[in-house]
Amino acid sequence: QVQLVESGGGLVQPGGSLRVSCAPSGITFSIYTMGWYRQAPGKQREMVATITSGGSTNYADSVKGRFTISRDNAKNMVYLQMNSLNPEDTAVYYCNARRPTYNRYYWGQGTQVTVSS
Numbered sequence: 001q002v003q004l005v006e007s008g009g010g011l012v013q014p015g016g017s018l019r020v021s022c023a024p025s026g027i028t029f030s031i032y033t034m035g036w037y038r039q040a041p042g043k044q045r046e047m048v049a050t051i052t053s054g055g056s057t058n059y060a061d062s063v064k065g066r067f068t069i070s071r072d073n074a075k076n077m078v079y080l081q082m083n084s085l086n087p088e089d090t091a092v093y094y095c096n097a098r099r100p101t102y103n104r105y106y107w108g109q110g111t112q113v114t115v116s117s
Contacts, residue, residue, distance in 0.1 A: 002026035002106050004095045009111030016085050020111055022078045022095030027106065033098045034071055034078040038091035038113075045094070049080060052100075062088070085115045 008020040022034070035050035049069035050058045057069055068081040078095065095108035 004097060004106055004108035006093065006095050006108045006111035009093060009113045011114045011116065012085055013117050014086055014115055017081070017083045018085060018113060019079055019081045020093050020113065022108060024076055024095070024097055027097055029076040030073040031099065033100055035096040035098065036069060036080045037094045037096055039094070040091040048093070051078065082113070087115050089113065090115045
């Protein structure tokens with residue numbers, strides 16, 4: 001049973017910070033590329049950040065310099081630290097796991113992040 005459980009979402013004021021977490025289970029976490037994606041109402045899901053098993057990261061242009069993705073293989077956790085949040089960051093944030101070489105993907109249920117004054 002593969003599960004990716006997100007947590008840490010909530011309401012934050014513009015300019016504030018938030019950290020969302022993802023706790024995968026049922027996969028060999030250390031070999032998976034992990035990622036955060038987000039989807040706002042009426043918009044397509046978009047990649048926010050990814051991190052490979054070796055620690056290489058990739059970010060959407062819209063979040064570069066503001067967001068940081070990290071992983072702790074010992075704890076089977078992946079995080080997204082979000083700073084300088086603005087209303088455009090409001091979305092449901094989803095955790096994603098992808099196994100390189102294989103066409104295998106897993107998704108969490110998402111956690112709501114709302115940036116509003």
